[in-house]
Amino acid sequence: MKTRHIAVVLLSLISGLCVSCVHVSSRPALAWKVIDIQPHQVYTVLHRWDYDCCRVDIEVTNQTTQEVYVDWHKDETAFQADGRWGSLGISALLPYLGPSESRTFPLYLPQQAETFRVLMYYKPSSSHYYDKLLIEGKVPRSQRMRGSETSPAPAVGVTFLYLTNEVASTNVEGVFLITNKLNTYVYIWRSEIQDATQSDWALLIRRFHAPGMIDPHEQFLFQTWVPNRGGLYRLELHTSSDEDGPASEFFSQAFRVSAGPPMKQQDFPVYHGPTPTH
Helix, strand or coil, X not given: CHHHHHHHHHHHHHHHHHHHHHHHHCCCCEEEEEEEEXXXXXXXXXXXXXXXXXXXXEEEEECCCCCEEECHHHCEXXXXXXXXXXXXXXXXXXCEECCCCEEEEEEEECCCCCEEEEEEEEEECCCCCCEEEEEEEECCHHHHHHHHXXXXXXXXXXXXXXXXXXXXXXXXXXXXXXXXXXXXXEXXXXXXXXXXXXXXXXXXXXXXXXXXXXXXXXXXXXXXXXXXXXXEEEEEEEEEECCCCCCEEEECCCEECCCCCCCCHHXXXXXXXXXXXX
């Protein structure tokens, strides 16, 4: 009788351990939560600069005592706007988590995004199979509307100020105020003077590596050749930033030098400046 009682107790303990093991193994290895959603002024979204985007900070926690690996080649990121889903094309958000580790990563969305979704494929170090982690949430309407209330301001301001004569020459030069509104360095690798046509703008002259690097929030005067008569004209700057974002273009307001017919490209000699180096 005593032996049977011991056997029953052992069987109960084993059954309890099995239930406990099943419960632990059914618990997902990763948990997530949205930490914050805030408007963000300038960032690369959908492979271009967006001046009123939204930043979502997401925290992912490894709930196991094992290392967790994410197959970041399979990451899928998407957003929904006006009832339609579009891909963000972002990957490698979180390639690895140590035992019991938590990490936070940002997800940048275009301002019209209503909903976001992130799909990751991961596996604990002891497993040969990948599980899915689906992260999704909604962007509050207040965050979406904040950026659309005002027209976006350019990250680099280009303002035509006045004309001046070049010393010992009949050439006219324009003076422009350049303002870097970003927190990063901006490199201006090309400048162009363009004239207005009936439907677009046409190139008059192009110069490379001028005025060069601009410090964060720097303002300075840039002086360059402009036609000595007519108009309308504008200055265009081609830039890149130290965030490895795509190249961007910024324009001055249209300006006129004088009355009379505007100059065309064939009206002045070709500029033989330094050849750009790479």
